[in-house]
Amino acid sequence: MPSAEETTGQEVPLLEMRNVTVSRNDRKILDSVGMYIRQGENIAIIGPNGSGKSSIIKVITGDYRPRADSSGMVFRIMGKESWNIFDLRGLLGIVSGDLQLDYMRDISGMEVVLSGFFSSIGIYANHRVRPEMVATAYEVMKFLEIPHLSGKLISEMSAGEARRILIGRALVHDPQILVLDEPANSLDMKSHHQFRELTRKVAAAGKNIVLVTHDLGDIIPEIDRVILLKDGKVFAEGKKEEILSEGKLSDLFGLPVKVSRINGYYHAIY
Numbered sequence: 001m002p003s004a005e006e007t008t009g010q011e012v013p014l015l016e017m018r019n020v021t022v023s024r025n026d027r028k029i030l031d032s033v034g035m036y037i038r039q040g041e042n043i044a045i046i047g048p049n050g051s052g053k054s055s056i057i058k059v060i061t062g063d064y065r066p067r068a069d070s071s072g073m074v075f076r077i078m079g080k081e082s083w084n085i086f087d088l089r090g091l092l093g094i095v096s097g098d099l100q101l102d103y104m105r106d107i108s109g110m111e112v113v114l115s116g117f118f119s120s121i122g123i124y125a126n127h128r129v130r131p132e133m134v135a136t137a138y139e140v141m142k143f144l145e146i147p148h149l150s151g152k153l154i155s156e157m158s159a160g161e162a163r164r165i166l167i168g169r170a171l172v173h174d175p176q177i178l179v180l181d182e183p184a185n186s187l188d189m190k191s192h193h194q195f196r197e198l199t200r201k202v203a204a205a206g207k208n209i210v211l212v213t214h215d216l217g218d219i220i221p222e223i224d225r226v227i228l229l230k231d232g233k234v235f236a237e238g239k240k241e242e243i244l245s246e247g248k249l250s251d252l253f254g255l256p257v258k259v260s261r262i263n264g265y266y267h268a269i270y
């Protein structure tokens with residue numbers, strides 16, 4: 001059967017959202033959000049605390065179910081409106097600070113990476129770890145230059161080491177999209193730098209990066225487009241060079257922001 005792309009002659013977008021609304025406790029935390037991510041595109045979602053960034057990620061991962069308002073809603077991932085949660089998890093690899101907190105126990109780097117095959121927090125008696133899974137996990141760790149963390153307990157790793165192991169977990173099942181939710185929180189300068197370099201390597205390997213952050217320094221040069229969120233709504237979106245302007249960022253964060261660009265990275269001064 002021909003794919004939607006072959007039938008229509010148009011590229012199927014990675015993600016398409018229109019009029020996506022999510023409410024909690026009778027309050028709209030996402031309000032008619034629209035977003036369009038092309039295949040092969042890397043994007044960053046930026047906004048102040050509480051603007052709805054993590055909620056967008058939860059919609060993408062199927063944790064939050066959006067509802068349609070009177071103008072109707074569109075929500076498609078790879079052209080499909082409804083996803084089996086296991087198929088969806090296969091498409092996505094996720095790294096977040098919250099996930100790292102879930103792993104604060106005595107489990108080795110190798111087990112953390114392997115748990116990515118089962119979308120679980122650890123390896124349990126019902127998980128059948130096949131030899132080829134161990135071989136793949138080792139290959140991923142080699143690619144990420146972290147084989148030395150294989151036998152180390154995550155509870156004994158530095159924040160930067162643990163974050164790199166979580167990228168391994170996110171990539172081990174070969175997802176198309178790597179979602180990074182505030183990935184550099186609590187990393188020192190060197191760990192932040194190493195993390196960014198790893199993300200660049202993943203982008204160069206052909207994965208789509210969806211980055212959520214409030215720190216402009218997380219935006220690797222491979223990110224083409226930026227979406228600004230404010231109060232649960234899209235405030236602005238477009239090419240990185242146009243969106244990361246002093247005027248727009250000052251309006252977004254509600255304070256005067258100066259922006260500098262060095263070696264393809266943006267920095268905010270406030």
Ligand SMILES: Nc1ncnc2c1ncn2[C@@H]1O[C@H](COP(=O)(O)OP(=O)(O)OP(=O)(O)O)[C@@H](O)[C@H]1O
Pocket residue numbers: 024025029047048049050051052053054055056214
């Ligand atoms: N389960 C929930 N119940 C009630 N309110 C919620 C829930 N989840 C999120 N919110 C509210 O929705 C708004 C958006 O939250 P969200 O976590 O998406 O913001 P964020 O941009 O990721 O913030 P931060 O940068 O602080 O992580 C916030 O005001 C938050 O308090």
